[in-house]
Amino acid sequence: MTEPVAPGSRPTVDTPPLRTSITAPRPGTALLDVHGEVDTLTAPALEQALRDLLADPGAGQLVVVDLTGVTFLASSGLAVLIRAAHRATERHLRLRLVAPSRAVRRPLQITGSDQLFDMYEDVSAAVV
């Protein structure tokens, strides 16, 4: 994580970090896998991972974000996803989100943000 912790305020409670990895499950497909809780502390890590994912997508490339391993999505995380959707649109891309769990689906739906993405329940369907 890039968030600095001020001296003396170091929490004694361990916040589990957000884990992200980018792979290419097949040619022309970029897959970002996200695990953990996306909140105000970890949203910057997701933002960076999405920037890396969208840094150089080729024309017609599939860009998939797998949020199956995300157990909490705060508004700070939603804002990061929405900014990524707008960046993708500028490149004539549409992000595919894999969001099978309520912890991710509910915040996206109740805010209407799910309209910005192609939503999938299953990563194997999203990368085809």
Added chain:
Amino acid sequence: MSDLDFPSSAETLDGVSTVEVRTSANAALIPTIRAVASDLAARADFDLDAISDLRMAVDEACATLVDVAAPSSTLRCTFLVRQERIEVRAEVNAGQPDAAVSTDTFGWRVLQTLADDVQALRTPGVDGNGPTVGIRLDKHAGETSR
């Protein structure tokens, strides 16, 4: 104290059970507070969407307040568990004299969507202390009654 199966057994005469959580006003401790929110909502038979909404609303309220809290101050979060609804009051002592909860942000709009009612609170500080700023929100147990 072996009697932990609240709220039923911890109810007071007016039917409200109260849980207060105090932490350092530090974002790293918010996961603990939102876990308490989830747990209380689940025990109060909130439906799964309402549990998710309350957890996210409490997270948002606390994150907003930690941002304006004075250094080394305390975040106080009080849950009033009523029949069919939970009221949450969160507050901090703010660092800056003109501090207030911003209500023109994306986070505030999300908070309004998640909760059935939400209000920003502010009490001016005395003797040169910063104000107390807070957020009060209300969440009903059932599928959104709006």
